[in-house]
Amino acid sequence: MSQVIIRSFEEFEKFNGQQIGSSDYFKITQDQINLFADATHDHQWIHTNPERAKKEGAFGNTIAHGYLTLSIVPHLWEQIVDVRNLKMMINYGIESLRFASPVLVDQEVKLHATLKSVMNLRGTVKAEVQVKLEIKDQKKPAFTGVLIFLYHFMD
Template sequence: MSRLIINSFEEFKEYTGKELGVSEFHKVTQDQINLFADATLDHQWIHTDPERAKNEGAFGSTIAHGYLTLSLVPYLWDQIVRVNNLKMMVNYGIDGLRFANPVKVDDEIRMRATLAGISDLRGTIKTEMKVKIEIKDQKKPALSANLIFLYHFL
């Protein structure tokens, strides 16, 4: 898989309305779910107790925290696009976030990203990325959102 390389605002702008790419699949393991539970202090049994989740849960297994799925965006984004010539990039916001389908333990997920909009705010570049986190062999995505990033080019 090759990443899209962007070197300037002008290059970025050329992709407005276009799909930027799709990441590789990433398998979400019980170990990763447990580590996220430890980091966030969210040890709800639907995430951390495989036996109880199998017997009592609605999904037949443990599921990843929605915010764990969301937190994988930087990792997956890095596989899609590399933006060069930056002073820094800042996460600015999320619009329309929806957790549409649970990610079960050992599911494989990937991200699909489209540049929905871009503007130059006196040297700060505001981008709006339409993203979907897809689950392998599922029609309905795990999540969809419009992510807003601010880029400061050199």
């Protein structure tokens, strides 16, 4: 994996309409799922009860919360892009998010990112990034969507 370094709107603009890159694989563990359940108060058995999930669940094991898979995006995004010279970055929105396939416990996921568009809005850079969270050895991704970031560069 080679990380892209971005320091300005002009450097972002070079990737407009292009794939920026992909992260490393990241394993989703039962401990992570349980901690996420505690943080969000979502203790549904399909996430937190391995024995019941194996017996009664549709997937043969526990699955990660969809929002857990989404919440690891900042970690994976930072493996793809190192945005420097920043005053501030804001997560502005998500468009067209679709959870296509569940991520089972101990599966590995990888983020793929394409710069859909980048605009300079009077000094604030709005980047729309098309993302896909691949599940290792699976045809369907965990999710697809467009993440919108606002970057405020130093100069």
